[in-house]
Amino acid sequence: MRYLSGLLAAAPLLGLVSAQVSTTCNPLNATDCPSDPGFGTEYLFNFNTTPSYELWETTAGSVTYDSENGAGFTINKQGDSPTIRTLFYFFFGRVELLLKVAPGVGIISSAMWLSDDLDEVDWEFLGVNNTAASTNYFGKGLEDYHNAGVYTTRDNQADFLNYTTVWTKEGIDWYIDGQHVRNLTPDAANKTRNYPQTPMRLSLGIWAGGDPSLPQGTREWAGGNTDYTKGPFTMYVKSAHITDYGGGSEYAYGDTSGSWESIKVTGGNSTAYKAIHEVQTPKLSVSQKWNNLPAGARIGVYVAAGVVAAVLIGALLWYCIKQRQVGAREARLANEMEKMDRMELDKLKREGVDPDAYTDYDSRSMRKEGVVTSDAPPANVGPLDSKGWSSVNIESPMQSPAPFLNKEIGDVAGDRPGSPGSPAPSHPGPKRGSSTAPIRTFSASHSGYQGLPGGEV
Numbered sequence: 001m002r003y004l005s006g007l008l009a010a011a012p013l014l015g016l017v018s019a020q021v022s023t024t025c026n027p028l029n030a031t032d033c034p035s036d037p038g039f040g041t042e043y044l045f046n047f048n049t050t051p052s053y054e055l056w057e058t059t060a061g062s063v064t065y066d067s068e069n070g071a072g073f074t075i076n077k078q079g080d081s082p083t084i085r086t087l088f089y090f091f092f093g094r095v096e097l098l099l100k101v102a103p104g105v106g107i108i109s110s111a112m113w114l115s116d117d118l119d120e121v122d123w124e125f126l127g128v129n130n131t132a133a134s135t136n137y138f139g140k141g142l143e144d145y146h147n148a149g150v151y152t153t154r155d156n157q158a159d160f161l162n163y164t165t166v167w168t169k170e171g172i173d174w175y176i177d178g179q180h181v182r183n184l185t186p187d188a189a190n191k192t193r194n195y196p197q198t199p200m201r202l203s204l205g206i207w208a209g210g211d212p213s214l215p216q217g218t219r220e221w222a223g224g225n226t227d228y229t230k231g232p233f234t235m236y237v238k239s240a241h242i243t244d245y246g247g248g249s250e251y252a253y254g255d256t257s258g259s260w261e262s263i264k265v266t267g268g269n270s271t272a273y274k275a276i277h278e279v280q281t282p283k284l285s286v287s288q289k290w291n292n293l294p295a296g297a298r299i300g301v302y303v304a305a306g307v308v309a310a311v312l313i314g315a316l317l318w319y320c321i322k323q324r325q326v327g328a329r330e331a332r333l334a335n336e337m338e339k340m341d342r343m344e345l346d347k348l349k350r351e352g353v354d355p356d357a358y359t360d361y362d363s364r365s366m367r368k369e370g371v372v373t374s375d376a377p378p379a380n381v382g383p384l385d386s387k388g389w390s391s392v393n394i395e396s397p398m399q400s401p402a403p404f405l406n407k408e409i410g411d412v413a414g415d416r417p418g419s420p421g422s423p424a425p426s427h428p429g430p431k432r433g434s435s436t437a438p439i440r441t442f443s444a445s446h447s448g449y450q451g452l453p454g455g456e457v
Contacts, residue, residue, distance in 0.1 A: 021112075021114055021118060021120065021141070023114075023115075023116050023117070023118060024116075025116060026116060026117055026118070027116055027117050027198075027253035027256060027258065028117045028140065028256050028258050029256065030256075031253075031255070031256065033116060033253060035250040035251060035252040035266070036089040036116065036199045036201075036250065036251045036252070037087065037088050037089060037249075037250060037270060037271055037272065038088060038089055038090070038091070038199070038244060038246060038247075038248040038249050038250050038251050038265075038266070038270045038272070039086075039088040039089065039090045039093075039242065039244035039270060039272050039273070040244055040246070040247050040248050040249050040268075040269065040270035040272065040273050041244060041247075041270070041272065041273045041276065042241075042242070042243040042244070043241075043242060043276050044239060044240075044241045045239060045240045045241070045242065046070070046238070046239050047065050047070035047071035047237055047238060047239060047240070048065065048066065048067040048070060049065055049067075050065050051065075051084075052275055052276075054087070054271070054272070054275040055086065055087055055088065055272055055275055055276070056084050056085065056086055056087060057084065057085055057087055058082070058083070058084050059083045059084065059085050059203070059205075060081050060082055060083040060205065061073075061080055061081060061082030061083065062082055063082050063084055069100070069236040069238065070098070070236055070237055070238035070239060071084070071204070071236065071237045071238075072234050072235075072236055073102070073109075073204070073205055073206040073234065073235045073236075073237070074206075074231075074232045074233065074234040075102070075104075075107065075206055075207075075208055075228070075231055075232060075233045075234075076228075076231055076232045077228055077231070078208070078211060078212075078213075078226075078228055080208075081205060081206065081207040081208070082205060082206060083203055083204065083205030083206075083207075084203070084204050084205070085201060085202065085203040085204075086201040086202045086203075086242070087201075087272070088201065088244075088270065088271075088272040089115075089199040089200060089201050089244075089251055090199065090200060090201070090242065090243070090244035090245070090246060091198075091199040091200075091244065091245065091246030091248060091251050091260075091263060091265065092167050092168050092169060092244075092245040092246055092260075093167055093242065093243045093244045093245045093246070094164070094165070094166045094167070094241075094242075094243040094245070095111075095113070095164070095165050095202060095240065095241070095242050095243075096162060096163075096164040096240070096241040097111055097123070097162070097163045097164070097204075097237060097239070097240055097241075098160045098161070098162055098237065098238040098239045099111065099123075099125075099156075099160060099161060099163055099235070099236070099237050099238075100156070100157065100158075100159065100160045100161075100235065100236040100237075100238075101125040101127065101130065101156040101157045101235060102125075102127055102157070102206055102233045102234050102235040103127050103130065103157045103233065104127035104128075104226065104230065104231065104233040105127060105128050105210055105222075105223050105224045105225065105226055105227065105230075106127065106128075106208050106209050106210015106211065106219060106222040106223055106224055106225060106226035107126075107127030107206065107207075107208060107209070107210070107222075107226065107233045108124060108125065108126060108127070108206065108207050108208070108209045108222060109124070109125040109127070109206050109235040110122065110123065110124045110125070110203075110204075110205055110206070110207070111123040111163065111202070111203070111204050111237075112202070112203045112205075113165075113167075113196070113200040113201070113202055113203075114200055114201065114203060115196070115198040115199055115200045115201075116198065116199075116253070117140055117141070117198050117253075117258045118138065118140055118141030119138070119139055119140065119196035119197060119198050119200065119258075120136075120137060120138040120139075120141075120196060120200075121136075121137050121165060121167065121172060121196050121200070122134075122135065122136040122137065123135060123163050123165070123174075124136065125156060125235075126209075126222060126223050127157075127223065127233065128222075128223030128224065129223070130155050130156055130157040130158070131152055131153055131154065131155065131156065132150055132151070132152060132153065132156075133150070133151050133153050133156065133161075133163065133176060133181075134148055134149070134150045134151075135148065135149045135150075135151070135174045135181070135182050136148045136149070137172065137184060137189070137194075137196055138194070138196070139189060139190065139193060139194030139195055139196055139197075140193070140194065140258055142194055144190075144194060147189075147194075149174075149181075149182050151176060151181045151182070153176055153177075154177075160236070160238055161176060161177055162175070162176070162177050162178065163175070163176060164178075167196070167245075168245065169186070169197060169260055170185070170186070171183055171184060171185045171186070172184040172196065197258075197259060197260035198253070198258060198260065198263060199246070199251040199263065202240065202242065204237050204240070206233070206234075206235045208222075208226045208228075209221065209222025209223075209226075210222040210223060210224050210225045210226035211226055212225060212226075246263075246265055247265070247267070248265035248266050248267060248270070249266050249267065249268045249269060249270035249271070249273070250265075250266035250270070251263055251264070251265060251266075252264040252266070
């Protein structure tokens with residue numbers, strides 16, 4: 001591959017952007033900076049889902065994740081610069097990225113390594129050129145504008161390309177789709193002073209180098225002023241394969257020299273290693289978990305299952321038997337009730353009573369309305385006498401209910417002991433007037449009465 005002369009002319013301006021980084025504690029200036037958590041392993045991060053919060057952090061904006069394109073870094077408006085960064089460090093190592101560049105004037109897609117003392121290794125891509133990739137490095141934060149290298153690629157905005165960086169104490173090598181494009185040795189980096197050599201972590205992000213608020217030189221290097229109305233502008237990273245050659249769980253600066261020899265490596269499994277191990281532990285199926293049980297445990301499970309099944313079956317049988325007994329009692333009671341009803345009907349029929357004649361009556365209506373139907377002829381009842389009785393005149397369809405309880409009989413009976421109103425034996429019948437009710441006579445030898453319509457005894 002060859003250098004692109006047009007971009008090389010702008011290469012001195014690359015430092016204006018890449019070197020503008022910071023650190024919370026610079027070991028070149030302090031001896032009490034905390035140790036860096038090591039990666040200490042190798043792992044392929046597929047960004048089809050959100051990465052573990054124990055391993056990555058979002059430092060700006062928001063990033064999307066999907067199964068087709070991986071992590072999406074989008075600029076929608078001025079000020080957007082979504083970025084993610086590893087929470088672990090690697091001390092020499094290898095990083096392989098599958099990345100699709102964002103198009104757009106002034107839009108910069110980037111992948112950056114950065115250490116606490118501001119050693120830096122970069123990939124940068126301009127949205128105005130879909131066939132170019134830029135590499136860069138810095139040592140100890142020193143702004144050297146002659147470190148960039150620009151190389152041709154196939155269309156990096158249409159496809160995912162492989163961008164790989166291999167870093168050792170002997171040199172740094174950059175690859176595009178497996179082809180070696182650049183090598184940097186410590187001697188070529190200001191006799192080792194500017195050579196990146198301290199533990200680093202990876203950042204992935206996108207930003208607008210053509211933002212109107214930036215210096216004119218930066219905007220010219222980025223390809224011009226960014227027009228946000230033509231957005232959104234999105235960079236995609238499908239995966240990141242990271243290997244830590246240091247193999248440590250922690251890395252600490254032994255002095256303020258910033259040399260790789262001063263770095264103290266703590267062995268053992270790192271926090272990142274443990275997080276990955278826990279995440280990647282395969283979930284066993286039920287059959288696999290069963291097969292992993294000891295033989296004695298499986299036998300115990302069989303026995304317990306058999307006991308539970310026996311108890312359930314016994315309970316079901318007992319319930320069925322009780323239900324059958326209840327049903328049998330109800331059936332016997334129903335048969336007895338039916339038999340009693342049938343016997344009662346037969347008795348009524350033998351006595352010449354039509355049982356159907358009672359179907360129109362019920363206890364409630366009889367209690368409320370009596371047994372006289374609405375179509376019965378009216379009964380003419382006279383006023384009450386002095387004893388509270390009323391007489392029925394000749395127009396009534398009823399015969400006199402108690403003709404012997406008229407006033408005359410009452411007067412006689414009132415002078416004698418006995419039932420009030422009862423006539424004396426052989427006493428003449430009452431005066432009837434025009435009543436057609438039968439005349440009742442009483443004698444000592446007859447307890448009944450004889451009715452003589454309109455006659456005398």
